[in-house]
Ligand SMILES: Nc1ncnc2c1ncn2[C@@H]1O[C@H](COP(=O)(O)OP(=O)(O)OP(=O)(O)O)[C@@H](O)[C@H]1O
């Protein structure tokens with residue numbers, strides 16, 4: 001039986017909770033103060049949620065907990081009803097894709113096609129399926145023309161698109177983007193935002209960003225400050241109003 005839960009003025013069934021963070025705390029070292037402090041938050045199916053907040057507030061650290069790249073020191077993270085643990089994070093990484101802010105952290109192969117194909121190859125799919133996924137992903141990010149290029153020589157924005165395509169090719173059910181529009185030119189940015197928005201037809205998306213253009217198309221905006229979720233807004237206007245009051 002599913003019960004109803006409330007997120008601002010919208011109601012969701014508990015079946016719609018695809019990611020739940022409970023009382024999560026984390027620090028990178030014993031001496032350091034907490035980077036995440038008792039964070040509890042739920043994310044809902046087919047939603048586009050933005051996480052915004054000042055530099056160093058813990059946004060990237062939080063996102064790295066969503067697929068087990070970092071493991072909770074206190075509290076828990078449950079994705080698609082599975083608790084994220086050291087043991088099952090391999091399985092969870094097939095469902096949850098992270099696209100990092102810096103593409104250098106995500107590109108490992110000398111050629112674009114090879115790099116985008118790496119994820120699906122690892123999933124032991126058939127050669128036809130791999131080709132289909134790679135071509136689709138390259139098309140979605142509008143970089144089919146780069147497929148035979150050497151990754152090392154690409155511009156920053158092109159590398160970002162290759163890293164994006166590599167995650168898309170794995171077809172995760174939940175995609176987390178860290179600053180996807182930084183370094184993307186104004187000619188391709190609208191299409192990229194449209195692509196991200198269109199994912200919510202079949203998938204769930206979380207975007208860490210300060211980009212107003214992305215915030216405006218989000219279903220929900222979370223505000224993070226000093227390792228805590230300080231606000232939960234349904235519209236950019238609500239977010240802006242609250243933030244202006246606090247300045
Ligand atoms: N690998 C690490 N080792 C030690 N401290 C770290 C590490 N990564 C991040 N931190 C620290 O944790 C805090 C939160 O960093 P995090 O990268 O999560 O912030 P952020 O909100 O993503 O910031 P930004 O908007 O600049 O990307 C910062 O004080 C940072 O210096």
Ligand SMILES: [Mg+2]
Pocket residue numbers: 059060061101178
């Ligand atoms: Mg960050």
